Amino acid sequence: MKVAVYPGSFDPITNGHLDILKRSLTLFDEVIVLVGYNSSKKTRFTPLERKEMIEEAVKEEGLKNVRVDVYEGLTVNYAIEHKAKYLIRGLRAVTDFEYEFQLATANDYISDKVDTVFFMSKNETSFISSSMIMELYSQGVDVSKLVPHSVLKRL
DSSP states (O other): OOEEEEEEOOTTOOHHHHHHHHHHTTTOSEEEEEEEOOTTSOOSSOHHHHHHHHHHHHHHHTOOSEEEEEEOSOHHHHHHHTTOOEEEEEEOSHHHHHHHHHHHHHHHHHOTTOEEEEEEOOGGGTTOOHHHHHHHHHTTOOOTTTSOHHHHTTO
């Protein structure tokens, strides 16, 4: 069974995240969406709230073989503990690549038992980020086409 971990802050989850999740389910038998906890990062929603929004979005989309979890620690260690051999990462633009490349290299240094798989964002979601959603929303922009209903109702 091919298990992958899709880590991120997901503050909040966007339709871009969901697109990558859906596409990853065509390659993997199970995907664990892992809400990361980073004490140095200012977030709008608590890890539990983010987990609940993701679970609701997964249910709304009718996605199967998806688990959602919260973890504080190194993602690669979580993957090993849960017998996942792959980490899923999304790339929106060239600027994402440098950071993601460093992260994948660091993870490979920690353990060569987990590989990173990159998914390119679709054109229609490439500009979406959680921080962009929050900025647009705070300025009164309708973000209903950019986030799942589970997020919209909490904004």
